[in-house]
Amino acid sequence: MTNSFLAGTMSLAVATALFSTPVLADGSKLDEVLARGHLVLGTGSTNAPWHFKSADDKLQGFDVDMGHIIAKALFGDPEKIEYVNQSSDARIPNITTGKVDITCQFMTVTGERAQQIAFTIPYYREGVGLMLKADGKYADYAALKAAGSSVTVSVLQNVYAEAMVHAALPEAKVDQYESVDLIYQALESGRADTAATDQSSLAWYMTQNPGRYKDAGYGWSPQTYACGVKRGDQDWLNFVNTALHEAMTGVEFDAYAKSFKTWFGKDLTPPQIGFPVEFK
Numbered sequence: 001m002t003n004s005f006l007a008g009t010m011s012l013a014v015a016t017a018l019f020s021t022p023v024l025a026d027g028s029k030l031d032e033v034l035a036r037g038h039l040v041l042g043t044g045s046t047n048a049p050w051h052f053k054s055a056d057d058k059l060q061g062f063d064v065d066m067g068h069i070i071a072k073a074l075f076g077d078p079e080k081i082e083y084v085n086q087s088s089d090a091r092i093p094n095i096t097t098g099k100v101d102i103t104c105q106f107m108t109v110t111g112e113r114a115q116q117i118a119f120t121i122p123y124y125r126e127g128v129g130l131m132l133k134a135d136g137k138y139a140d141y142a143a144l145k146a147a148g149s150s151v152t153v154s155v156l157q158n159v160y161a162e163a164m165v166h167a168a169l170p171e172a173k174v175d176q177y178e179s180v181d182l183i184y185q186a187l188e189s190g191r192a193d194t195a196a197t198d199q200s201s202l203a204w205y206m207t208q209n210p211g212r213y214k215d216a217g218y219g220w221s222p223q224t225y226a227c228g229v230k231r232g233d234q235d236w237l238n239f240v241n242t243a244l245h246e247a248m249t250g251v252e253f254d255a256y257a258k259s260f261k262t263w264f265g266k267d268l269t270p271p272q273i274g275f276p277v278e279f280k
Helices: 003-020 029-036 062-075 088-096 141-150 161-166 180-189 199-208 234-249 253-264
Strands: 039-043 051-053 081-085 118-133 152-156 173-177 194-198 213-229
Touching: 029 062, 029 234, 039 062, 039 088, 051 062, 062 081, 062 234, 062 253, 088 213, 118 141, 118 180, 118 199, 118 234, 141 213, 152 161, 152 180, 161 173, 173 180, 180 194, 194 199, 199 213, 199 253, 213 234, 234 253
Parallel strands: 039 081, 152 173, 152 194
Antiparallel strands: 118 194, 118 213
16 A cells, blocks of 8 residues: 555545535624624513513513623623514514524423524523412412312413413312403402412512512412524523523622512522532
8 A cells, every 4th residue: 555545545534524524604693793793682572570661662671681681791781782572473483584693582491492493591480370469368378278169360361271270279260361450450359369370470560569469479380481592503502591690690690680679579599609509
């Protein structure tokens, strides 16, 4: 076997490796966003406390604050954001078509959706809760459950509403209403003993009406909220995960905790110093 034959064989092997290895034509979304100078965030504008307009027409809410956290991590400026106001059914298409860099819009993580987009780490865990009047006849969840069929629950109309309520209060009477406002009105008027809705909605409503209502102290039917990005860009996903992670556990915790207090009325315990909580 001659040296020229070996050289030819090696050249062929190198060429084969070069042409068979996938080469990304474009850089990461991270580089694109940094070069552009602002983040394009997809979110809504009609669902407090997640994304809604203030009296002076400024977009605000917990989802919007997650965008501020990511923008600050990118540019040192939480306001460097262009908002794309989108309906719930546009959340995934706007990611896959590149209309937005990221969507943060109380999007529940599911296996089906994860086949279409890449989810970030969670930034909130949602669930169903029960709200009571502060001066009502039932003190808490235990009292509601013990009362059995004497309890009437107001809930947003849905094909799964009865099954959802009965998962927590098997014997309760279920009254369904066409809007969230109506379920609260039923509680206020005494037509219902408790209102069942998202824990975040309960927290927001109680924050807006201090001392008037209380949480029954039981949550069920958990679901995870995360932001979504286009599949196949690990650098961008890693960056956003880092920004959210450090907001919940590290250098930007104060910003996350302030947002949580504003929209849900709850003080968060600062991350414990020392051994990382993620590995306990």
